[in-house]
Amino acid sequence: MVVRAQADRGATSTVRAPLRWARRWAPGADARGDAGGRSAWTRGRVLAALAALTAGLLVFHRAVPNSVGRLGSLLETFLPWLGLAGVVLLGLALLRRSATALVALLLPAAAWTYLFGGLLLPGADSGATSGAHDLVVVQHNVSDENTDPAGTARSLADAGPDLIALEELLPPALTVYETTLAPDYPHHTVLGTVGLWSKHPLTGTRLLDIKPQGITETWSRGLRTVVRTPHGEIVAYVAHLPSVRVGAGGLASSWRDESARLLGQAVAAEELKAVILMGDLNSTVDDRGLAPLTSRMNVAERGFAFSFPAAFPLARIDQVMARSGTVGHIHTLPATGSDHLPIAARITLD
Structure with missing residues (x-):
């Protein structure tokens, strides 16, 4: 009887604890x-x-x-x-x-x-193998202070994309990129400080004028070319929009926003249906500063792929967008000698 009474008291105490919490x-x-x-x-x-x-x-x-x-x-x-x-x-x-x-x-x-x-949902891996109407692309601001351009080029080529878009290309590093990428990417074009390497022929390359009016010095950060893929011609844009600064007065982004408007106008005027945009846009897809582009093009459906700064990525300012195509899973590649991380994405054409 004593043992039972003690057990009953223990059971009662156990029950009362959660009841007290619930009350x-x-x-x-x-x-x-x-x-x-x-x-x-x-x-x-x-x-x-x-x-x-x-x-x-x-x-x-x-x-x-x-x-x-x-x-x-x-x-x-x-x-x-x-x-x-x-x-x-x-x-x-x-x-x-x-x-x-x-x-x-x-x-x-x-x-x-x-x-x-x-x-956060899982998506198809942006690997080297493309489907019948898929293209795998890599976008990377290689940094004009990159001390290992050859290693950077090899790392990007190892991902096996169809297209590689690069920004901040300056001599003599440009020669290193051209030499290192040539075996796998026989077609390439460079205008100003931006370039595109391709497994498919390129044609009709021209300068893309996205220079804000307030910039008076020499400034060439955009190109437009046509990629002749096995499933049709695709217009490829490579762009590097002006940098922004955060200071006591807030965000200084007027030049970037102006450049984005010019780029959006170019996309709107493009006669070919399929368009791919790759570049360091110095902005996220949520930023209204890129509305001239995000209102006309599809953005990544899967993946955050924060790309900047490489040491502790806080935002994805390197972008891949498409018109008449779906940008599937987007992810970062291993760090290079740049202050940006490379990003890779699979584009499924309509």
Whole structure:
């Protein structure tokens, strides 16, 4: 009898522990609440408000104005990282034992999943083997300070793409890229500081004028060429948009935005149906500064592929886009001697 009584007391104690915890979170329970008399449903309202604000910024980021410091573009450059705010708020909500805050956190979680959840889904590997209407492309800003151009070229060729687009090509490194890539890529074109290497013949290469009016010095960062693939001709653009700077006044991106508009106009005027754009666009696809392009072309459906800075990638500013084609899984390649990571993507043509 004594043993049974002790067992009953132990069982009762085990049951009461979760019941006490549940009562703390139940509506109308724990009337005394914390030291301030607040229950799990009345405390944490500030955290709940911050959760709602985070969700609002995710969903309505276009509503953040660009008139002052281009704050909208600055937010959109790092938009996926806004999910970390939700993680921090979750920790604080658990610490405060706030049921209200926890419920409110469903809002930013749903918003982030809606915007970026699809990028986490598995996609077809962007490997060397292409399907009947597929092209594998590599995009890389090789950096004009790269001390190992030969190693960089070999690393890119090892990925086995059909096309390799490079930016910041300067002599004498250019000669090294041409020599190293020649065996696998017999067709190439270089204009200014951008170039394209191809397994397929190139024709009709010309300069792409995307130079902002405010730049007075020599500046050639865009080319347009036609790739004669086994399944038809495709227009290929290689572009390097102006850099942006973040300072006390916000984001300085007016030249980049102007260059993006010129590039968008070129795409709109293109008569051939299939167009592929590869380049260092110094912007993410969420940034409204690239709207002249993202409104006309398809972007990657799978993968984040943060490419800059190479030491600790925070954003993908190197882009692959397509018109009359789908950009499937996009991913980064191993680091080279550049401050950017190379990216590779498979494009399925319509």
